[in-house]
Amino acid sequence: MELNRDGQKRELKLHGTYGFPVYGDRKRISSYATGSFPWHWHDEVEFTLVAGGGMEYRVNDNKYDLRAGQGLFCNAGALHAGSMAGGDCDYISLTFHPRLLAGFEGSAIGAEYVAPLVESPALPSLALDPATPWQRELLAGLEQVYRLLAGKPPLYQMDIQRTLLGCWAVLFRNCAQDLRQAPAEDPEKLRRQRLILAYIHQHYAQRLTLDEIAREVGLCKSECCRFFKRQMGSSLFQYILDYRVGKSLALLRQGCSVNEAAAQTGFPDPSYFSKVFREKTGRAPSQYRREALEGRNAP
Numbered sequence: 001m002e003l004n005r006d007g008q009k010r011e012l013k014l015h016g017t018y019g020f021p022v023y024g025d026r027k028r029i030s031s032y033a034t035g036s037f038p039w040h041w042h043d044e045v046e047f048t049l050v051a052g053g054g055m056e057y058r059v060n061d062n063k064y065d066l067r068a069g070q071g072l073f074c075n076a077g078a079l080h081a082g083s084m085a086g087g088d089c090d091y092i093s094l095t096f097h098p099r100l101l102a103g104f105e106g107s108a109i110g111a112e113y114v115a116p117l118v119e120s121p122a123l124p125s126l127a128l129d130p131a132t133p134w135q136r137e138l139l140a141g142l143e144q145v146y147r148l149l150a151g152k153p154p155l156y157q158m159d160i161q162r163t164l165l166g167c168w169a170v171l172f173r174n175c176a177q178d179l180r181q182a183p184a185e186d187p188e189k190l191r192r193q194r195l196i197l198a199y200i201h202q203h204y205a206q207r208l209t210l211d212e213i214a215r216e217v218g219l220c221k222s223e224c225c226r227f228f229k230r231q232m233g234s235s236l237f238q239y240i241l242d243y244r245v246g247k248s249l250a251l252l253r254q255g256c257s258v259n260e261a262a263a264q265t266g267f268p269d270p271s272y273f274s275k276v277f278r279e280k281t282g283r284a285p286s287q288y289r290r291e292a293l294e295g296r297n298a299p
Contacts, residue, residue: 016095021097021100022145022164023044024146024150026093027093028090030088033246034281035083039080041079043076045098046073048082048091048093049091050070051090052089053086053087053090054086054089055084056082057072057081061230062124064125066085066127069130070127072125072127074124075117076118079194094145098115101161114168117175123179141170145163145167193231200239210224213236242280245281252288252289261273261289
């Protein structure tokens with residue numbers, strides 16, 4: 001499994017429909033060949049509920065170590081990524097567009113209760129722990145939303161909207177006061193973060209140099225490396241390798257040879273590509289290609 005994103009890291013997957021913009025999915029992080037989902041963002045709010053195992057979840061420059069029973073709120077437009085933490089992770093992802101809560105444009109609910117949270121630079125994310133009573137209530141409501149989405153009983157859309165409104169009321173009631181006192185994230189830092197990722201995602205198939213990336217964000221080479229490490233939790237070089245391997249997966253599933261996949265994702269030669277691919281996925285690219293093609297052709 002891989003994410004489909006545009007050049008600005010915005011996820012292109014539809015989160016529900018325009019008429020009912022809610023999407024829920026339960027998955028294991030091992031379903032991603034690299035054991036992680038890459039940095040991306042979307043216009044929808046996302047809640048993650050950890051059912052088993054653990055996950056390292058990053059939002060902008062915040063890092064969370066989530067365990068079974070815990071969850072996370074990720075605000076609309078926030079950059080986020082996740083990876084295994086000591087093993088596989090079974091988790092539920094719930095996304096919905098804020099207009100589901102706000103209703104029509106200019107509504108009082110939207111102006112007074114939705115926009116203040118969604119548009120707040122001081123609330124890109126929030127860890128949720130059942131040890132805190134109001135967070136336990138919120139997590140229980142989100143679990144109910146997932147059950148309704150999975151079962152689709154009569155009137156489930158109305159019940160989901162009603163339940164999400166209740167969840168949002170819990171979140172707003174307990175966070176609105178803190179937002180007035182919390183410092184906002186540095187917009188210049190977030191701008192540079194997005195610029196670096198956008199440049200890598202647009203030029204990964206070419207030869208990338210530190211000079212070019214540093215120049216793109218207006219930093220010297222050493223500070224560019226330090227900045228990326230602080231924000232992303234990995235070195236710039238390792239991130240580029242991870243991204244190139246991730247892009248090669250779709251090519252191999254489509255039947256491209258190992259040589260073609262290496263050439264199209266910026267690796268200088270197939271042997272180096274195979275070495276990095278095995279380090280990241282635990283399999284040789286030829287094995288991954290064969291298994292993917294056999295699975296596609298299976299009756």
